[in-house]
Amino acid sequence: MDLRAELLKSIWYAFTALDVEKSGKVSKSQLKVLSHNLYTVLCIPHDPVALEEHFRDDDDGPVSSQGYMPYLNKYILDKVEEGAFVKENFDELCWTLTAKKNYKPDRNGNSVISHQDAFKLWCLFNFLSEDKYPLVMVPDEVEYLLKKICTAMNVELNSCELEDYLSQEPQGQGGLTVWQFLDMVNSGRFLRGIEQEAISMAVEEVYQEVIEDGYLWKKGQLRRNWSERWFMLKPSSLSYYMSEERKEKKGSIVLDKHCCVEVLPDKDGKRCMFCVKTSSRTYEMSASDTRQRQEWTLAIQTAIRLQAEGKKSLHKDLKQKRREQREQREQRKAAKEEETQRLKQLQEEKERKLQELELLKEAQRQAEILLQEEEQRRRQQHEEMQRTLEIQLREAEQARASMQAEMVLKEAEAERQRKRILELEDMQERLQEALQQEVKARQDEEAVRYAQARLLAEEEEKLKQLMKLKEEQEEYIIKTQREKQVLKQEMENKNKCLEEAQKQLEEVRVNRQRVDQDVMAAQRKLRQASTNVKHWNVQMNRLMHPIGPGDKRTNVSGGVFTGYQPLLSRRDSSLK
Numbered sequence: 375m376d377l378r379a380e381l382l383k384s385i386w387y388a389f390t391a392l393d394v395e396k397s398g399k400v401s402k403s404q405l406k407v408l409s410h411n412l413y414t415v416l417c418i419p420h421d422p423v424a425l426e427e428h429f430r431d432d433d434d435g436p437v438s439s440q441g442y443m444p445y446l447n448k449y450i451l452d453k454v455e456e457g458a459f460v461k462e463n464f465d466e467l468c469w470t471l472t473a474k475k476n477y478k479p480d481r482n483g484n485s486v487i488s489h490q491d492a493f494k495l496w497c498l499f500n501f502l503s504e505d506k507y508p509l510v511m512v513p514d515e516v517e518y519l520l521k522k523i524c525t526a527m528n529v530e531l532n533s534c535e536l537e538d539y540l541s542q543e544p545q546g547q548g549g550l551t552v553w554q555f556l557d558m559v560n561s562g563r564f565l566r567g568i569e570q571e572a573i574s575m576a577v578e579e580v581y582q583e584v585i586e587d588g589y590l591w592k593k594g595q596l597r598r599n600w601s602e603r604w605f606m607l608k609p610s611s612l613s614y615y616m617s618e619e620r621k622e623k624k625g626s627i628v629l630d631k632h633c634c635v636e637v638l639p640d641k642d643g644k645r646c647m648f649c650v651k652t653s654s655r656t657y658e659m660s661a662s663d664t665r666q667r668q669e670w671t672l673a674i675q676t677a678i679r680l681q682a683e684g685k686k687s688l689h690k691d692l693k694q695k696r697r698e699q700r701e702q703r704e705q706r707k708a709a710k711e712e713e714t715q716r717l718k719q720l721q722e723e724k725e726r727k728l729q730e731l732e733l734l735k736e737a738q739r740q741a742e743i744l745l746q747e748e749e750q751r752r753r754q755q756h757e758e759m760q761r762t763l764e765i766q767l768r769e770a771e772q773a774r775a776s777m778q779a780e781m782v783l784k785e786a787e788a789e790r791q792r793k794r795i796l797e798l799e800d801m802q803e804r805l806q807e808a809l810q811q812e813v814k815a816r817q818d819e820e821a822v823r824y825a826q827a828r829l830l831a832e833e834e835e836k837l838k839q840l841m842k843l844k845e846e847q848e849e850y851i852i853k854t855q856r857e858k859q860v861l862k863q864e865m866e867n868k869n870k871c872l873e874e875a876q877k878q879l880e881e882v883r884v885n886r887q888r889v890d891q892d893v894m895a896a897q898r899k900l901r902q903a904s905t906n907v908k909h910w911n912v913q914m915n916r917l918m919h920p921i922g923p924g925d926k927r928t929n930v931s932g933g934v935f936t937g938y939q940p941l942l943s944r945r946d947s948s949l950k
Contacts, residue, residue: 384468391472510549526576591660631682
């Protein structure tokens with residue numbers, strides 16, 4: 375059923391509502407008003423000239439539906455573009471016109487459905503009704519619609535009671551009119567004990583399922599934020615609007631055979647997510663619950679499949695299939711009647727073919743036995759497969775448990791490695807502090823040596839051994855500095871190679887002890903040198919002041935070189 379046929383059904387109700395006398399004709403003034411309203415709701419540019427020209431008052435008689443159809447086709451239906459108007463507004467216009475005249479709910483307010491629910495049922499009736507006028511819905515479609523409403527409320531429809539009701543209700547053209555259908559729903563015979571709110575929610579759910587629209591959350595392409603949009607699914611596109619009024623269209627997703635739908639895991643605080651992938655972009659969306667996501671994904675996948683097959687809509691396709699099935703049932707019924715007549719004519723041949731029938735029955739029994747054996751074999755295969763799957767499931771659970779235990783061990787190992795790294799870093803900091811203290815000690819020792827060199831500059835020839843000792847000590851210092859550089863390089867390598875950290879630290883400790891021993895040896899040599907200097911000072915004093923007659927030896931030590939003693943004492947204290 376194309377768009378023109380859908381629009382004609384609603385317009386037919388509006389036309390018949392204006393036909394007050396039920397003569398099949400409507401006055402021209404009323405048709406002008408109807409046409410003007412159709413122009414407005416269908417978003418078609420008004421053509422007042424054509425309107426006045428077609429309905430000029432050259433005769434006073436009303437216009438029949440056949441007389442109105444040429445103008446309707448030429449100036450309205452031929453100009454309608456799908457997606458350019460809101461069909462719900464169009465349906466509301468036609469419903470308002472026809473409901474005032476034909477819809478008669480309970481005046482005491484005891485109606486099972488509200489006025490808005492009646493409008494939605496009227497839309498569903500138009501969708502499922504036959505393409506013949508006056509519009510009726512065959513009993514199979516009535517049962518189908520009521521079953522969908524009851525399923526939405528988790529209630530089971532009493533099919534026997536429905537058959538009894540349909541058998542008692544007078545049916546014209548082989549089905550119920552929309553007013554008979556609404557009276558049947560309002561009677562509460564099939565919806566006993568159910569609140570009106572639950573019925574409204576069920577009617578809304580079935581309506582949204584057939585119309586294929588509703589609210590979804592959509593992720594933006596540029597700003598990457600989530601916005602709630604009203605989506606409308608069509609056979610070739612998925613359009614989305616700011617709200618359900620569909621006044622401001624935000625975009626459209628073209629559906630073709632290259633599109634696909636995928637379910638996504640929850641993220642960004644959104645749940646029940648899925649995406650529609652096209653050849654140029656991926657659209658991420660989020661439904662309110664899992665059931666709505668499943669319905670949307672199934673509907674979009676079906677629309678893509680139907681688009682690839684050249685079909686229009688899932689529900690239209692299902693309706694066509696149900697119609698074909700009814701036609702096939704009618705054909706089978708007619709064929710069955712013909713077969714009955716033929717059997718009456720062949721009654722005489724029945725006795726002659728009894729033996730053949732017995733053979734056929736035997737063959738049928740054998741076929742049933744074979745079928746039972748095949749069914750038993752399939753059942754055994756199914757049970758064997760089920761046992762195999764259960765074993766595989768247990769093995770998968772054991773593997774998952776072992777993997778979790780292994781992950782716990784890995785995490786503990788990683789924690790130990792992190793602690794070890796922290797310990798090594800702490801040790802590195804302590805070593806650096808020790809090296810800095812050692813460098814400071816070397817600098818202080820260097821200053822003492824320089825002071826000693828200045829004090830002993832006048833005694834170069836006599837202090838050659840001291841200078842040699844000083845040169846050796848400088849060599850030791852250079853060696854120590856080199857070893858310090860090696861230590862620094864080793865400390866940098868420790869951060870890269872954790873496995874060799876302990877070995878390198880041991881080497882650093884050994885080198886440090888050897889350097890300490892060398893320093894202590896140098897200090898001992900320095901003390902020995904200071905002792906020699908004292909001795910040489912004493913000897914020089916003796917040489918420069920010979921002992922005369924009557925002089926005391928004690929005065930020799932306090933002679934010219936007595937000034938060196940404080941210096942030597944200060945040097946000894948610095949060395950200590």
